[in-house]
Amino acid sequence: MNAVTLNGQRLSEVMAAPETETHAAANEPALPTRRTPLFETEGGKRFREGVTNVVKATIPPVLGIALFVALWAIIASIGGKIPGPAETWGAAVTLFSDPFYDSGPNDQGIGWNILNSLYRVGIGFGLAAAVGIPLGFLIGRFAFLNQMLAPIIGILRPVSPLAWLPIGLLVLQKAEPASIWVIFISSIWPMVLNTAAGVQRIPQDYLNVARVLKLAEFKVFTRILFPAVLPYVLTGVRLAIGVAWLVIVAAEMLTGGVGIGFWVWDEWNNLNVAHIIIAIFIVGIVGLLLEQGLMLVAKRFSYE
Amino acid sequence: MPSYVQIENAGMVFSTRKGKFTALTGINLNVEQGEFIALIGHSGCGKSTLLNLVAGLLDASDGVLLLANKEIKGPGPERSVVFQNHSLLPWLTTFDNVHLAVEKVFGGRESKAQLKARTRAALDLVGLAHAAARLPGEISGGMKQRVGIARALAMEPKVLLMDEPFGALDALTRAHLQDELMKIVAATKSTVIMVTHDVDEAVLLSDRIVMMTNGPAATIGEILSVDLPRPRDRLALAHDPHYHGLRSRVLEFLYSRQMRPQEAA
Numbered sequence: 014m015n016a017v018t019l020n021g022q023r024l025s026e027v028m029a030a031p032e033t034e035t036h037a038a039a040n041e042p043a044l045p046t047r048r049t050p051l052f053e054t055e056g057g058k059r060f061r062e063g064v065t066n067v068v069k070a071t072i073p074p075v076l077g078i079a080l081f082v083a084l085w086a087i088i089a090s091i092g093g094k095i096p097g098p099a100e101t102w103g104a105a106v107t108l109f110s111d112p113f114y115d116s117g118p119n120d121q122g123i124g125w126n127i128l129n130s131l132y133r134v135g136i137g138f139g140l141a142a143a144v145g146i147p148l149g150f151l152i153g154r155f156a157f158l159n160q161m162l163a164p165i166i167g168i169l170r171p172v173s174p175l176a177w178l179p180i181g182l183l184v185l186q187k188a189e190p191a192s193i194w195v196i197f198i199s200s201i202w203p204m205v206l207n208t209a210a211g212v213q214r215i216p217q218d219y220l221n222v223a224r225v226l227k228l229a230e231f232k233v234f235t236r237i238l239f240p241a242v243l244p245y246v247l248t249g250v251r252l253a254i255g256v257a258w259l260v261i262v263a264a265e266m267l268t269g270g271v272g273i274g275f276w277v278w279d280e281w282n283n284l285n286v287a288h289i290i291i292a293i294f295i296v297g298i299v300g301l302l303l304e305q306g307l308m309l310v311a312k313r314f315s316y317e
Numbered sequence: 318m319p320s321y322v323q324i325e326n327a328g329m330v331f332s333t334r335k336g337k338f339t340a341l342t343g344i345n346l347n348v349e350q351g352e353f354i355a356l357i358g359h360s361g362c363g364k365s366t367l368l369n370l371v372a373g374l375l376d377a378s379d380g381v382l383l384l385a386n387k388e389i390k391g392p393g394p395e396r397s398v399v400f401q402n403h404s405l406l407p408w409l410t411t412f413d414n415v416h417l418a419v420e421k422v423f424g425g426r427e428s429k430a431q432l433k434a435r436t437r438a439a440l441d442l443v444g445l446a447h448a449a450a451r452l453p454g455e456i457s458g459g460m461k462q463r464v465g466i467a468r469a470l471a472m473e474p475k476v477l478l479m480d481e482p483f484g485a486l487d488a489l490t491r492a493h494l495q496d497e498l499m500k501i502v503a504a505t506k507s508t509v510i511m512v513t514h515d516v517d518e519a520v521l522l523s524d525r526i527v528m529m530t531n532g533p534a535a536t537i538g539e540i541l542s543v544d545l546p547r548p549r550d551r552l553a554l555a556h557d558p559h560y561h562g563l564r565s566r567v568l569e570f571l572y573s574r575q576m577r578p579q580e581a582a
Contacts, residue, residue: 218404221374224392226421226472236417240408 096287104287105294119279121271127295130261130272133189137196138257144197145204145253146246150238152205153212166205174199174260178267188268195264196257203252211245212238247311251304258300320347321385321508322371322476328379329366339534340366344380346527346537348476353502353509355519357567358529358538359575364512365480367529371510372398372478384475394422397469399479403461405453411464412449415439415471422472439471440464442501459490466498470505477502479511483518492551495521503548516567520560521551528570539570 082098089097096104112124152159177198181191219241223233265274273292280288329341340363348354356364369375370382373392382389384396392398397418405414416436423432440446443463453461462482469477482498483491495518502509513519519526523543530538543563545554554560 216404218400218402219406221392221398221400222404222406224374225372225394225396225398226418227393228417228421232421236409237406240406 094286096290101287101290104285105291108288108291118271123276123291123295125271126273126276127299129270130265130274131299133193133265133272134196134254134257134261137193138200138254140193141197141201141253141257142204142250145201145249146208149205149208149246149249150212150242153209153242154238159209166202169198170202170206174256175263175267178264182268188270192261192264192268192270192272196260199260200253200257203256204246204249207245207249207252208242211242214245215241243314244311247307247314251307251311254303254307255300258296258303262296319383319386321350321352322346322348322510323383324367324371324380325382326380327367327370327377327382329363329370329375330378340532341370341536342379342534343536346540348508348510350508351506352525353523354511355523355526356510356512356529357514357516357519357526357571358535359531359571360514362529362532363535364529368398368478368480368510368512371476372396374398394418394472395475396478397472397474399462399465399469399477399482401481401484403453403458403465405461405464405468407453410450410452411440411445411456411460411467412436414453414464415468418468419471435471439467442470443467443497457490459486459494462486462494463497466494466501470501470507475508477507477509479509481512481514484514491515491518496551498522499547499549516564516571519567520545520563521549521554526567528567528575531575538575541566541570 086097086099089095089100108123112122114122115125152162174195177195178191181194182188185191185194215238219237223237228236261272262274262277265272266278269275269278273296277289277292280286280292324344324346327341327344328339331338331340344367346354356367358364366375370377371384371389373389373396376390389396405411406417409417416432419432419435419439423435427435437446437449440449443466445460445463445467448456448460448464453464456464462485466482469479483494486494499522501507511522520543526541526543527537528539528541529535541563545557545560545563
């Protein structure tokens with residue numbers, strides 16, 4: 014095969030010589046000595062493929078964000094009242110350079126506000142989980158209870174979370190427990206309903222296994238019911254935490270105290286629109302992180 | 318001496334939204350200890366219902382079912398079931414799936430080491446000792462069904478009930494598991510009742526084939542004794558005229574006398 018690649022001079026030599034084969038063979042080793050370029054090696058190819066994939070995966074979201082920021086900048090330049098991206102970014106840098114200052118109850122760092130909101134969500138949501146998940150198990154397991162509670166849940170579930178606030182304030186007398194109450198009552202339904210649905214959808218086969226083995230009720234729960242329902246429970250938890258985070262901002266706007274919702278309202282009163290926009294981003298990003306965190310937990314417990 | 322399993326005039330009526338539905342009626346069947354029974358019939362003929370009556374997963378509306386002279390009331394580990402779709406718990410390893418059954422049956426009497434040894438022995442019996450730490454989702458369909466068989470056998474049941482255990486498998490895996498099952502049953506001398514819709518499987522594996530008429534109100538149409546000597550070899554049987562004779566008798570029952578009127582469902 015190499016005979017073709019020989020230059021003219023050598024070709025004539027080769028043709029003149031009787032032992033063509035040996036000449037060709039002698040010339041052959043000259044070619045493989047060329048060092049393989051990085052992108053032709055296996056590792057290089059994989060590296061190139063990896064880079065391509067990363068670039069392909071990043072382009073659409075980066076483009077989306079860029080368009081969003083551009084649109085924002087245009088609206089800001091036309092309207093005049095809304096601060097543009099650069100101005101907001103500058104305000105955010107100042108804001109986050111000292112997140113944990115404390116100058117009295119109505120003026121605390123953004124870090125304290127976020128942590129206070131998370132704390133309320135944690136308590137309200139935790140109580141809702143502690144009540145809602147067992148209740149869901151009972152509703153799923155006992156058809157009688159299901160039929161008994163179905164109309165009540167049906168009526169209460171679509172009620173706007175903030176409609177519960179006056180009841181909370183009336184009964185609990187204070188703003189803090191009232192906002193926790195609102196979180197509780199609005200985040201309990203996804204957990205009750207998903208857990209109940211999970212219990213009702215346990216494959217009959219698993220229960221037949223339990224029946225043939227005559228497992229004790231406790232074993233049935235720990236070995237079959239609980240693991241089978243866990244993915245449904247986690248779906249409920251994920252939806253509930255989203256609702257809880259959604260509601261806290263509104264509840265805090267009404268009740269006051271330290272918290273991201275109150276902070277938004279406070280900045281509105283100060284007419285600091287840049288801070289309101291920052292708050293919107295904070296609420297969005299924290300909500301996203303909460304949900305993604307629970308998605309990771311849910312993935313760990315998926316058996317399919 | 319009375320038979321090991323006695324089914325006397327058993328019937329099953331389901332209450333549905335459209336009213337009563339008689340699935341089985343007038344079932345009489347005696348099974349001897351160590352016997353391998355195949356239940357065959359068209360789908361919807363109630364063969365699985367009959368198996369579930371023996372398992373105790375369903376309560377008979379009429380008649381009596383006895384195992385070793387005791388009435389069958391509710392399910393129990395002495396009548397272990399190999400389910401059609403293996404029914405392994407997906408969050409437990411194959412070892413733990415079998416161990417759950419072993420623990421239940423022998424937990425009161427034996428040490429933890431003995432229970433583990435039993436579990437390992439059961440997995441070994443079906444050739445899956447190497448897959449003990451795997452989850453059901455990580456092994457093939459044939460392997461899952463073998464774990465299901467291991468779980469059922471590990472309980473040392475008086476009767477092994479199998480509901481179309483190989484129905485969902487491909488032909489090669491099915492043949493392989495049938496051969497393994499024959500060896501295991503020969504070694505353990507188990508009494509087996511197996512539901513199948515595969516004529517070859519019924520003739521190859523069983524001592525008697527119970528052929529059921531079409532539902533509703535299905536009953537036993539005919540019982541055929543399979544007097545082929547054991548151990549049976551599927552290749553040798555392929556050229557055995559007696560095997561083909563038995564096979565055609567089942568086929569004739571199913572397709573000439575019990576031809577399905579229409580596809581149900």
